[in-house]
Amino acid sequence: MSVFTAAADQSVCAPLSVLGRDVTVPLVTGGEVTYAALDYAASAPALQRVWDDVAAYAPYYGSVHRGAGYLSQLSTDLFENARRTVAEFLDCRAADQVVFTRSTTDSLNLLAAALPADCQVFVFETEHHASLLPWQDARVTYLNAPRTPRQAVETLERALADRDPHGPALVCVTGASNVTGELWPVRELAAAAHAHGARIVLDAAQLAPHHPVSVQDLDVDWVAFSGHKLYAPFGSGVLAGRADWLVAAEPYLAGGGASRKVTRREDGGVAVEWHESAARHEAGSPNVIGAYSIASACKALTEAGFDTLVAREQHLIAKVRAGLAEVPEVRVLSLFGDDAPRVGVISFVVDGWNSSHFAAALSAEYGIGVRDGLFCAHPLVRTLLGSDPQAQGECGAPEATPGEKSLNAIRVSFGAGTPDEHVERFVTAVKELVTEGAKWTYRTEEGRCVPAV
Numbered sequence: 001m002s003v004f005t006a007a008a009d010q011s012v013c014a015p016l017s018v019l020g021r022d023v024t025v026p027l028v029t030g031g032e033v034t035y036a037a038l039d040y041a042a043s044a045p046a047l048q049r050v051w052d053d054v055a056a057y058a059p060y061y062g063s064v065h066r067g068a069g070y071l072s073q074l075s076t077d078l079f080e081n082a083r084r085t086v087a088e089f090l091d092c093r094a095a096d097q098v099v100f101t102r103s104t105t106d107s108l109n110l111l112a113a114a115l116p117a118d119c120q121v122f123v124f125e126t127e128h129h130a131s132l133l134p135w136q137d138a139r140v141t142y143l144n145a146p147r148t149p150r151q152a153v154e155t156l157e158r159a160l161a162d163r164d165p166h167g168p169a170l171v172c173v174t175g176a177s178n179v180t181g182e183l184w185p186v187r188e189l190a191a192a193a194h195a196h197g198a199r200i201v202l203d204a205a206q207l208a209p210h211h212p213v214s215v216q217d218l219d220v221d222w223v224a225f226s227g228h229k230l231y232a233p234f235g236s237g238v239l240a241g242r243a244d245w246l247v248a249a250e251p252y253l254a255g256g257g258a259s260r261k262v263t264r265r266e267d268g269g270v271a272v273e274w275h276e277s278a279a280r281h282e283a284g285s286p287n288v289i290g291a292y293s294i295a296s297a298c299k300a301l302t303e304a305g306f307d308t309l310v311a312r313e314q315h316l317i318a319k320v321r322a323g324l325a326e327v328p329e330v331r332v333l334s335l336f337g338d339d340a341p342r343v344g345v346i347s348f349v350v351d352g353w354n355s356s357h358f359a360a361a362l363s364a365e366y367g368i369g370v371r372d373g374l375f376c377a378h379p380l381v382r383t384l385l386g387s388d389p390q391a392q393g394e395c396g397a398p399e400a401t402p403g404e405k406s407l408n409a410i411r412v413s414f415g416a417g418t419p420d421e422h423v424e425r426f427v428t429a430v431k432e433l434v435t436e437g438a439k440w441t442y443r444t445e446e447g448r449c450v451p452a453v
Contacts, residue, residue: 013308016300017048018231018417025367028440028451033367036422040229041178041345041413042371044209046293047231053296054233054289064288065257065279079288082295083278089298090223090240091214097278098240100291104205105130107224107239108172110281111201112138114249119168122159122198124152125379126179126335131172131203131224132379138170145383148336149185153192160196169198175207179377179384179411181317181345182336183207190219201241205229209415210313210343212306215241227290231416232297236290239281247276255283301416309416313344316414316423320346323427329353329434333384333409345413347375349385350434355408360449361438366429368422371411381409 024032037045057078062071064079083098092098101107112134115121121135124143132142141159146152156171163169171193176183186202193200201222204213208225215223222241227234251258251274258280261273274280301309324330329351334340350358359372374381387407412426441452 013312015312015419016231016304016309016416018045019048019051020045021417021419027367028364036366036368036425038412038414038418038422038426039369039371040209040415040418041181041206041375041411043228044231044415045417046233047297047300047417049300050232050293050296054293057289057292061289064286066285075288079286079291082288082291085295085298086238086240089213089302090238091216092240093216093242095243096215096241097243097246098238099246099278099281100286100294101224101237101239101281102235102287103130103228103237104128104203104224104226105134105237107237108201108203109134110239110252111170111222111224111245113252114245114281115170116168116245116248119170120163121170121172122156122163123172124155125383126177127172127174127377127380128178128203128205129376129378130205131174131201132377135172145335145380149188149340153185153188156189157192157196160192160198163196163198165197169193169196171198171200172203173200174203174205175213176210176343176345177335177377177380178206178345179347179375179380179409180334180336181206181342181413182334182340183211183342186218186220194219199242206343206345209301211310227294227297230294230297231300232290232293234287234290234293236287236294238294243276246278246281250274251283252281253283257286258283304416313415316418316420317342317344317346319420319423320412320414320427323423324348324430327431327434330430333381335384344415344418345411347381347384347409347411349409350430353433354449355410356449357438357442358433359410360442360451361433361440362426362429364442364451365433365439366425368426368429370426371413373408375409375411382407385409 023035025035026032060071060074062075064075086098108131115138120139122141126145143155143159146155173189174184175186190200199221202220204223204225207213209230224239227236258274259272260275263271265271330348333347355372359370362368362370442449443452
């Protein structure tokens with residue numbers, strides 16, 4: 001029996017409805033095919049439910065916190081209710097703040113700007129650049145990639161034991177890798193951090209769309225995530241967690257909304273009293289539609305039930321992994337091993353293929369969208385590929401000669417809106433490309449492999 005027609009598959013729920021599910025794209029070999037969006041780890045398609053909610057609200061759009069009119073009041077209520085919905089979705093503590101930002105990157109840069117003086121930061125080299133790079137103004141200790149969850153905890157404990165116990169410290173860790181999809185031992189890392197007097201921020205960009213995230217259960221101090229990975233459109237994100245460092249810091253942006261009172265001083269200058277609420281770091285007119293779309297996605301995922309969503313995703317993961325395991329030329333990248341729990345993110349390399357060439361052929365010949373490159377996690381991908389950490393290589397394979405080995409990998413990722421047919425087509429395409437080769441000729445154009453015309 002085919003791996004794609006096993007009887008057990010019949011018990012798996014249907015995918016959630018997402019935008020773009022019926023979009024067709026041209027194939028370089030002729031004809032069209034329904035697009036298989038398998039790049040969820042970069043940006044997940046918006047849920048139809050979210051889009052419908054936003055469309056229903058759009059005629060009532062008004063300036064938030066700025067007007068006495070009905071639409072302004074309605075928009076203000078909607079914006080603040082979105083904040084409460086996100087707090088419930090994350091199971092925040094009563095005193096926690098939910099700050100709306102532009103993205104996970106923005107959220108972590110905000111927290112970096114709010115660090116107390118002389119704060120020491122600990123971060124694994126395996127992090128996405130959004131959580132690896134914002135701490136440049138702090139004392140940063142970069143930790144080597146662990147090879148087991150236990151080793152991750154032990155590595156952090158040793159590093160924290162050597163730090164100055166009297167100063168502030170922050171640990172930054174991902175919940176699920178954007179390269180391997182593997183789940184990290186967040187609860188254990190949080191316990192280690194707190195045992196040594198440090199705080200911890202969770203990058204949940206790849207975790208929140210796939211698994212429930214409870215601030216209280218995981219015992220983390222902050223959580224950051226992006227709307228565009230949580231099936232919500234628009235440039236919006238969240239930083240949620242403890243208020244004290246945020247209130248003590250200067251506003252991330254100075255301007256209207258962040259200020260409670262502004263007066264002229266006798267010396268001719270301006271005196272400002274800043275808000276102590278989340279508004280302190282939300283200067284300017286907020287992205288109310290973005291915040292509302294995040295809240296809508298939170299509600300949709302909660303109502304669908306994460307038990308059901310996780311079961312379906314594990315079903316898809318098993319299909320992809322089983323299919324790739326049948327191709328000897330394919331090597332799946334992993335830190336923690338084949339048995340590690342993971343979300344629907346899988347990266348791999350193919351012997352004899354440049355990753356950019358392979359991804360281009362998947363798109364042009366099969367209508368499948370994946371990602372190739374270093375996935376904004378350059379140190380991690382280089383470690384997984386066994387290359388020199390200092391080796392040259394950029395996202396997008398600048399030297400993308402077909403058939404030539406590159407320093408990059410291929411990533412396939414999926415989630416709640418992915419139908420079985422998309423992963424089945426992907427596995428079939430991988431097998432055909434490896435055994436039969438590409439049907440078209442490709443060339444390098446501005447660092448990318450593209451079909452030759």
